[in-house]
Every structure is written in C-alpha cells, then in structure tokens.
Amino acid sequence: MSGDNGFTNKRGLPEWYHDLYWAFNYDATSGGKRRSDFSATGLIKPTQITVLGERYGDLVTEDIADCTWKLLGSAAHSAMYSMQKRSMARMVEEGVAPRVRPVLERRMYTSILIPGTDEGMVTISGAPDRICIDGVTRDFKFTSAWTHVFRSRDREWKRQLAIYNWLGFMYGMDVANQGEICAIFRDWDEKKMMSNDKYPRINVGFYEFDLPSPAATARWIQGKVEEIFACRKLPDDEQPECIVGGEEDDVWASEEKWAYYKSDKLVKATKLFTSEEEAQKRLDVEGKGHIVHRPGERKRCAGYCGVAPWCAQYGKWRQEQGLPPLDVPTAKEA
Numbered sequence: 001m002s003g004d005n006g007f008t009n010k011r012g013l014p015e016w017y018h019d020l021y022w023a024f025n026y027d028a029t030s031g032g033k034r035r036s037d038f039s040a041t042g043l044i045k046p047t048q049i050t051v052l053g054e055r056y057g058d059l060v061t062e063d064i065a066d067c068t069w070k071l072l073g074s075a076a077h078s079a080m081y082s083m084q085k086r087s088m089a090r091m092v093e094e095g096v097a098p099r100v101r102p103v104l105e106r107r108m109y110t111s112i113l114i115p116g117t118d119e120g121m122v123t124i125s126g127a128p129d130r131i132c133i134d135g136v137t138r139d140f141k142f143t144s145a146w147t148h149v150f151r152s153r154d155r156e157w158k159r160q161l162a163i164y165n166w167l168g169f170m171y172g173m174d175v176a177n178q179g180e181i182c183a184i185f186r187d188w189d190e191k192k193m194m195s196n197d198k199y200p201r202i203n204v205g206f207y208e209f210d211l212p213s214p215a216a217t218a219r220w221i222q223g224k225v226e227e228i229f230a231c232r233k234l235p236d237d238e239q240p241e242c243i244v245g246g247e248e249d250d251v252w253a254s255e256e257k258w259a260y261y262k263s264d265k266l267v268k269a270t271k272l273f274t275s276e277e278e279a280q281k282r283l284d285v286e287g288k289g290h291i292v293h294r295p296g297e298r299k300r301c302a303g304y305c306g307v308a309p310w311c312a313q314y315g316k317w318r319q320e321q322g323l324p325p326l327d328v329p330t331a332k333e334a
C-alpha cells in the first residue's frame with residue numbers, strides 16, 4: 001500500500017508509518033452514511049480554491065511529514081468524542097443532566113435547489129462536534145496560539161458554525177443561533193505568554209459567536225453554491241480572487257516591513273516600520289544600527305493551499321515580488 005495512499009514520503013519515514021496514512025484520506029463528501037456534494041468545511045473555503053481543487057485535486061500531493069498536526073487534530077477529535085460520550089452517560093446516570101443528550105458528531109444532510117443547472121439539486125453535509133441541549137452549536141479546534149493573537153479564523157469559524165446551526169434547524173433541532181469554538185492551542189508557550197499581552201493566557205480558549213438565522217444562512221449557502229457553479233465555467237485566470245488583507249483576508253497576508261536593529265548583535269528587531277522612510281528616519285536619529293527589509297507574505301498560498309501552483313492570482317503576486325514561478329505538477333508524485 002505504501003506510495004499508493006495519496007501521500008508522499010519524501011523524508012523517508014518508516015514504511016509502516018507511511019502505510020498508516022492510507023486510513024487518513026477521509027473525504028466528508030463521499031464518506032459518512034451517504035454522499036454529499038459539499039461539506040460545511042468545503043463551503044467556507046474561497047471559491048477559487050474550491051474550483052481549482054476540483055480541476056487539479058488529483059495532482060495535489062501531501063507529504064506525511066507535513067501532516068503531523070492534522071494527525072494530532074484528528075486524534076484529539078476522536079478523544080474528545082469518546083470523552084463527551086462518557087461524560088454524557090455519567091451525567092444522565094447521576095441525574096444531573098436530562099435524558100435529552102447533545103448531538104455529537106452526527107453528520108447531517110440537506111438538499112437545496114440550484115435552478116438552471118443540470119444537477120438541479122445539491123446536497124450539503126456537516127458534522128458539528130456538538131449541538132448542545134441549550135441549542136448552542138459547539139466545535140473543537142486544535143490550532144496555533146497565534147490564531148488567538150491575530151483572530152485570523154473568526155470569520156471561517158463563524159460561517160462553519162452557522163452552517164451546522166442551519167443543518168440542525170433543518171433536522172428539527174431547537175437551535176439557538178449561537179455558536180462556540182473551543183480552541184486548544186497546540187503550540188502554546190508560557191514564555192511567549194509572559195512577553196506578549198495579546199498571547200492567550202492559557203492553552204485553551206473559548207470564542208462565542210452570534211450566528212445568523214437559519215434563513216439567512218440558507219441564502220448565503222444558496223449564493224455560494226451558485227457562485228461555484230458559475231465559476232466552474234470560467235478559465236483558471238478568471239476565477240474570483242481570494243481576498244487579501246482586512247477582516248475578510250483569505251490568504252493570511254502579512255505586510256512588508258522594515259526592521260530597525262539598534263545594534264548588529266541584536267537578534268530581535270528594535271522596532272518594525274511599515275515604510276522604508278520611517279525606518280531610515282529612526283536610523284538617522286539613533287545614528288547607529290541597521291535596517292532589514294522583510295517582504296510581505298501570503299502564508300496560506302505559500303504553505304497551506306494545495307492549488308497554489310495553478311493559481312493565477314498567486315502566480316502574479318510572486319512575479320510582482322520577484323519570486324520564481326512554482327513548479328506545476330503534471331502527474332501525481334508517488
């Protein structure tokens with residue numbers, strides 16, 4: 001099975017470990033009890049990623065050494081599921097919880113009409129970690145502590161919870177249009193917490209969201225699916241661009257900076273500036289030190305988007321930055 005499990009093993013990790021990844025290739029749209037056209041996690045992605053993924057997904061490979069965090073997230077989800085089940089059973093047994101239990105990781109399916117298409121109808125699915133007896137939709141995330149600092153996933157999390165809330169409503173649940181994310185910070189570091197006020201105080205965080213009504217979410221889903229259908233007819237270089245910067249940022253952009261170092265011995269910059277002129281002014285005032293240019297980044301494109309080699313938007317940005325074009329795979333790596 002090694003080499004045939006959808007993952008590469010470029011760092012030569014033991015073969016039995018590589019083989020394990022065969023079981024890791026779960027696709028929510030084809031797994032579960034029945035097939036669906038779009039999963040909640042798929043719908044919240046930018047349309048450009050979805051359409052290019054449909055076109056080139058077969059050529060995208062991931063290396064097992066880059067999947068360790070995903071593996072740990074998946075393992076932690078399984079542990080949470082078992083823990084929740086046991087805790088529910090105990091509470092019911094001891095009479096501290098009603099017999100109506102939260103819905104745990106149940107995959108739900110709802111079909112919507114897409115007029116003017118050959119398909120006519122598509123099925124949306126989603127499996128929230130928990131829809132509680134108080135009607136709040138809850139999900140666990142195993143993520144970087146920097147997600148808390150930059151609040152970079154809020155929009156995505158809120159949308160995902162809203163889709164689950166809508167699915168719960170369609171299944172007749174008494175949903176509260178409220179969501180909560182329990183984020184467990186896999187890389188939390190006490191030293192960073194001591195030196196940065198914005199860093200999370202502890203290694204777990206809870207984020208509450210007011211969710212749109214099921215009717216409003218249904219309209220959003222309808223619009224999103226219609227956009228995907230329309231974009232399937234467009235060439236790669238006419239796909240709607242991912243949003244860069246601001247609250248809606250899709251590409252996890254960071255601005256270019258000029259770092260001023262007061263002394264050549266310093267590892268950490270004395271101050272960061274958003275323009276070269278400002279940095280130069282500081283250098284002139286201090287009369288010593290040096291400036292280092294830090295180019296802007298698009299972290300998602302650079303490391304977390306499998307379709308980056310086919311993306312015209314990212315290709316253009318790389319060209320503007322003087323970076324070489326990415327290699328475009330023509331066959332799946334073994």
Ligand code: SF4
Nearest residue numbers: 242301305308311314
């Ligand atoms: S490479 Fe970047 S811009 Fe292109 S689809 Fe991926 S995230 Fe969007």
